[in-house]
Amino acid sequence: xxxxxxxxxxxxVRYKGTNYCGWQSQINGIAVQDVIEGSIKxxxxxxxxxxxxxxxxxxxxxxxxxxxxxxASSISDKRFPxxxxxxxxDDIVIYDAEEVxxxxxxxxxxxxxxxxxxxxxxxxxxxxxxxxxxxxxxxVDMEIMQEASKIFIGTHDFKNFMSSGSSIKNTVRTxxxxxxxxxxxxxxxxxxxxxxxxxxxxxxxxxxIEIGKGKRDISDVANLIDNEGYFFSYMTLPAKGLxxxxxxx
Amino acid sequence: xxxxxxxxxxxxVRYKGTNYCGWQSQINGIAVQDVIEGSIKxxxxxxxxxxxxxxxxxxxxxxxxxxxxxxASSISDKRFPxxxxxxxxDDIVIYDAEEVxxxxxxxxxxxxxxxxxxxxxxxxxxxxxxxxxxxxxxxVDMEIMQEASKIFIGTHDFKNFMSSGSSIKNTVRTxxxxxxxxxxxxxxxxxxxxxxxxxxxxxxxxxxIEIGKGKRDISDVANLIDNEGYFFSYMTLPAKGLxxxxxxx
Numbered sequence: 001x002x003x004x005x006x007x008x009x010x011x012x013v014r015y016k017g018t019n020y021c022g023w024q025s026q027i028n029g030i031a032v033q034d035v036i037e038g039s040i041k042x043x044x045x046x047x048x049x050x051x052x053x054x055x056x057x058x059x060x061x062x063x064x065x066x067x068x069x070x071x072a073s074s075i076s077d078k079r080f081p082x083x084x085x086x087x088x089x090d091d092i093v094i095y096d097a098e099e100v101x102x103x104x105x106x107x108x109x110x111x112x113x114x115x116x117x118x119x120x121x122x123x124x125x126x127x128x129x130x131x132x133x134x135x136x137x138x139x140v141d142m143e144i145m146q147e148a149s150k151i152f153i154g155t156h157d158f159k160n161f162m163s164s165g166s167s168i169k170n171t172v173r174t175x176x177x178x179x180x181x182x183x184x185x186x187x188x189x190x191x192x193x194x195x196x197x198x199x200x201x202x203x204x205x206x207x208x209i210e211i212g213k214g215k216r217d218i219s220d221v222a223n224l225i226d227n228e229g230y231f232f233s234y235m236t237l238p239a240k241g242l243x244x245x246x247x248x249x
Numbered sequence: 250x251x252x253x254x255x256x257x258x259x260x261x262v263r264y265k266g267t268n269y270c271g272w273q274s275q276i277n278g279i280a281v282q283d284v285i286e287g288s289i290k291x292x293x294x295x296x297x298x299x300x301x302x303x304x305x306x307x308x309x310x311x312x313x314x315x316x317x318x319x320x321a322s323s324i325s326d327k328r329f330p331x332x333x334x335x336x337x338x339d340d341i342v343i344y345d346a347e348e349v350x351x352x353x354x355x356x357x358x359x360x361x362x363x364x365x366x367x368x369x370x371x372x373x374x375x376x377x378x379x380x381x382x383x384x385x386x387x388x389v390d391m392e393i394m395q396e397a398s399k400i401f402i403g404t405h406d407f408k409n410f411m412s413s414g415s416s417i418k419n420t421v422r423t424x425x426x427x428x429x430x431x432x433x434x435x436x437x438x439x440x441x442x443x444x445x446x447x448x449x450x451x452x453x454x455x456x457x458i459e460i461g462k463g464k465r466d467i468s469d470v471a472n473l474i475d476n477e478g479y480f481f482s483y484m485t486l487p488a489k490g491l492x493x494x495x496x497x498x
Contacts (some may be wrong), residue, residue, distance in 0.1 A: 014373075014375070014376035014377060015376055015377070016377045016378075016379070061377055063377070085373065085374070090374065090376070090379050091376060091377070092376060093373050093375070093376035093377065094373070095371070095372075095373040095376075103325075122344070123342070123344075124263075124330060124334065124342050124344040125334070125339065125342050126263070126342070127263035127264055127339070127340060127341060127342035127344075127452050128264070128265045128310055128312070128381070129265075129381070130262060130265070130339050130340065132377070132378070159254060226325060
């Protein structure tokens with residue numbers, strides 16, 4: 001079958017990351033990608049390779065993951081969500097599909113992403129929604145956290161905000177906007193940017209908490225940016241509080 | 250030990266109902282009450298009987314359940330939450346405790362309660378938060394549901410809104426207020442009242458959906474109120490979308 005027969009389908013996906021080893025296929029564990037590829041095979045009979053915009057880690061959730069795959073099937077794009085969902089578990093759902101140009105690549109064409117980190121900030125643990133937030137029992141200064149969040153905006157070397165396991169060489173990334181707000185017991189850290197290093201959002205949120213607790217000054221954290229020679233250890237917040245909200249094209 | 254030595258402790262509890270057979274002890278399954286009584290025994294050494302304000306069903310959640318127990322222990326009331334939480338699972342949390350008059354009874358002294366029912370209203374299932382909502386894929390008319398909700402306000406015979414398994418004789422109850430609103434994909438049905446029959450909130454929410462879908466008129470549902478001679482069948486919405494928000498004293 002020639003390439004001329006192939007169609008490129010872009011899908012939008014929500015999932016609860018709790019029971020998966022992340023988006024991308026791994027040697028051990030079941031990945032969200034594997035499960036969706038299995039559903040596509042049931043619907044089209046084809047073994048496809050699904051390209052995801054963001055490789056979310058084990059336990060990270062998605063409200064707006066985007067992916068694409070090539071198919072020779074003649075199923076109309078608008079019928080794909082219901083057909084695929086019929087073969088997916090409750091914690092993964094395709095909520096949009098459209099046929100796009102054959103050259104579209106969900107990963108390389110992404111212009112940016114919006115991530116949200118959710119912190120349950122109360123003396124007592126949440127009890128409900130435990131799989132969707134990190135519990136911070138300490139009181140924090142919201143005003144100083146809001147002020148501090150702005151130091152991350154712009155194009156910077158974020159090497160000190162990448163987990164040590166990563167082998168990426170170019171650690172310069174552009175953050176467009178970052179916002180910290182509290183509604184009832186929940187602190188939301190919203191980060192939008194062109195690209196992110198491994199664990200970058202979870203580490204930015206961890207730094208903001210250090211500042212909010214008064215353990216570090218804004219200047220300490222500002223020193224971590226664009227500054228390979230300086231470092232202090234702080235917490236990388238757990239995966240379960242992180243959501244991939246949207247991918248921009 | 251004489252009654253003179255006893256103290257009455259009132260606690261506030263949040264829990265995720267998913268893994269429990271409800272609030273109240275049953276022959277089969279683990280009840281939230283059992284788990285908290287177990288924790289009190291570990292902390293005080295006493296076998297207490299915990300009195301809960303609302304007997305939530307299996308799968309129903311609570312943001313503000315209230316309960317009380319008698320103890321001869323000298324632990325200060327403000328220390329109870331942390332002490333009890335240390336022996337409770339992640340899905341149950343005590344977030345307030347205070348010593349109250351020896352006559353206080355969480356069940357009989359309750360003046361009223363606030364329940365919330367959450368409906369995920371979208372063509373595609375939620376994917377996340379599935380244990381906390383009922384999925385309604387149909388489009389509904391929010392304006393007519395809001396209008397219809399007001400027919401339940403007041404003192405009425407709600408016999409047609411009680412599940413048939415119940416043996417209660419007096420089926421007259423007073424609803425203070427009811428409100429239906431939609432924020433993004435979620436419809437919230439908030440009901441406040443003096444008392445509720447078995448499954449009453451889940452049945453009121455089920456009726457409102459029938460009206461919203463256009464399957465029944467407001468007058469059909471109004472006919473179910475104060476009218477033992479009239480009935481039509483409709484859905485009792487599942488437990489997982491229901492929250493006990495607050496108990497009023």
